[in-house]
Amino acid sequence: xxxxxxxxxxxxxxxxxxxxxxxxxxxxxxxxxxxxxxxxxxxxxxxxxxxxxxxxxxxxxxxxxxxxxxxxxxxxxxxxxxxxxxxxxxxxxxxxxxxxxxxxxxxxxxxxxxxxxxxxxxxxxxxxxxxxxxxxxxxxxxxxxxxxxxxxxxxxxxxxxxxxxxxxxxxxxxxxxxxxxxxxxxxxxxxxxxxxxxxxxxxxxxxxxxxxxxxxxxxxxxxxxxxxxxxxxxxxxxxxxxxxxxxxxxxxxxxxxxxxxxxxxxxxxxxxxxxxxxxxxxxxxxxxxxxxxxxxxxxxxxxxxxxxxxxxxxxxxxxxxxxxxxxxxxxxxxxxxxxxxxxxxxxxxxxxxxxxxxxxxxxxxxxxxx
Numbered sequence: 001x002x003x004x005x006x007x008x009x010x011x012x013x014x015x016x017x018x019x020x021x022x023x024x025x026x027x028x029x030x031x032x033x034x035x036x037x038x039x040x041x042x043x044x045x046x047x048x049x050x051x052x053x054x055x056x057x058x059x060x061x062x063x064x065x066x067x068x069x070x071x072x073x074x075x076x077x078x079x080x081x082x083x084x085x086x087x088x089x090x091x092x093x094x095x096x097x098x099x100x101x102x103x104x105x106x107x108x109x110x111x112x113x114x115x116x117x118x119x120x121x122x123x124x125x126x127x128x129x130x131x132x133x134x135x136x137x138x139x140x141x142x143x144x145x146x147x148x149x150x151x152x153x154x155x156x157x158x159x160x161x162x163x164x165x166x167x168x169x170x171x172x173x174x175x176x177x178x179x180x181x182x183x184x185x186x187x188x189x190x191x192x193x194x195x196x197x198x199x200x201x202x203x204x205x206x207x208x209x210x211x212x213x214x215x216x217x218x219x220x221x222x223x224x225x226x227x228x229x230x231x232x233x234x235x236x237x238x239x240x241x242x243x244x245x246x247x248x249x250x251x252x253x254x255x256x257x258x259x260x261x262x263x264x265x266x267x268x269x270x271x272x273x274x275x276x277x278x279x280x281x282x283x284x285x286x287x288x289x290x291x292x293x294x295x296x297x298x299x300x301x302x303x304x305x306x307x308x309x310x311x312x313x314x315x316x317x318x319x320x321x322x323x324x325x326x327x328x329x330x331x332x333x334x335x336x337x338x339x340x341x342x343x344x345x346x347x348x349x350x351x352x353x354x355x356x357x358x359x360x361x362x363x364x365x366x367x368x369x370x
Contacts (some may be wrong), residue, residue: 065310076303077319082326084296086334090288094280096272097148102263104289105140108297109256116250124245124254131242132254138235140259145266146228153221162225164198164324167191167317167357169233174313178237187314187357194321194353201324201346233317240308252302318354325350 091100147163168191174180244251267273307316325347332339 070307070311073303073307074315074319077300077307077316078322079326080295080300080303081319082323083330084292084300085323085327086330087288087291087296090284091292092285094282094285095289096267096275098145098263098267098270099272099276100289101140101144101148102260102265102267104292104297105136105256105260106264107260108293108301109253109258109260111298112249112253112302113257114253116245116247116253121247121250122245124250127243128245129254129258131239131244132251133258135235135239135242135244136255136257136259137262138231138238139255141262141266142231143228143235145263146224146231150221150224150228153224162222163229164195164320165226166229166233166320167194167314169229170237170313170317173230173233173237177234178241183314190353190356192353193356194318194350197346197349197351197353198321198324200349201328201343233313236308236316237313239305240313248302248306252305255305256297256301315358318357321350321354 095103171183171187171191175182239255245254304316304319328343329339329347332343
């Protein structure tokens with residue numbers, strides 16, 4: 001998950017890493033997949049018919065977020081998390097993947113947590129730390145961590161295609177586990193169109209078609225990626241209902257601290273620190289890490305977490321379709337990727353799928369009703 005995995009609410013893939021993304025972490029794909037939003041309640045159009053009375057009351061008290069603010073936050077995770085694919089590629093040239101991700105989120109978490117505490121604000125209770133730990137581990141360790149591990153066994157093309165199934169997990173888990181409304185036909189069609197565009201964009205089986213036989217996909221790596229998507233979507237949806245601080249900055253910082261610590265511990269147990277050598281550090285890898293901390297985590301994950309509290313998770317999950325297109329375009333700009341006619345068509349198909357999901361008549365009718 002691009003960068004990525006509740007900050008912007010980390011780390012799913014890595015793509016990008018994605019917190020609440022992600023999930024960065026959430027998100028980034030799991031890779032990039034997150035953070036929390038300013039309030040725990042959902043907007044009126046997101047409240048299930050069978051929601052508890054208290055939950056429905058909170059939803060009615062909350063005013064819909066301004067359209068320009070939603071668009072800005074979506075643009076952030078679309079572009080920033082898309083760019084983290086390239087940044088992660090540069091960073092892991094000299095840094096172990098899990099340890100790099102752990103350092104990234106620990107530093108970002110410390111900055112956000114201290115900034116929130118210096119401003120004063122609400123006290124932190126134990127249940128809030130518990131919720132932050134659950135969200136952080138799901139998005140950053142379960143989402144981004146599994147993506148990082150899987151990238152050692154499967155190609156980046158296969159990983160990107162599997163991580164792009166995040167919207168399917170969002171829709172399925174929201175409906176089947178979290179009591180949300182069933183997906184509309186327009187939503188299902190939009191997801192299928194967007195996923196088709198990602199497959200066309202990555203074209204992971206092109207090499208096999210040109211050679212002999214069908215590409216062999218590492219079974220463990222593919223399963224890990226599917227679990228990464230599951231953890232990222234589950235952590236993102238759980239964060240919408242979890243008992244977390246109202247401050248998006250404080251909530252995101254707490255989730256990054258917990259998820260980053262879990263990544264560092266796992267990296268230590270896997271012996272990554274033994275392979276760490278400062279002599280191999282390069283200006284490009286260090287600069288990429290700083291970019292991931294500043295833009296991928298502090299800005300991207302915070303935007304992701306806020307979006308999860310203010311718009312439909314199906315709309316938020318469209319970043320999984322757009323991020324690969326952004327990553328390919330940036331790769332072409334730095335001469336890492338060749339931009340072909342097939343790529344241009346694929347990007348157009350991806351954007352079509354996003355448009356169908358976000359601009360379906362039923363969704364627009366709900367917005368007008370609000």
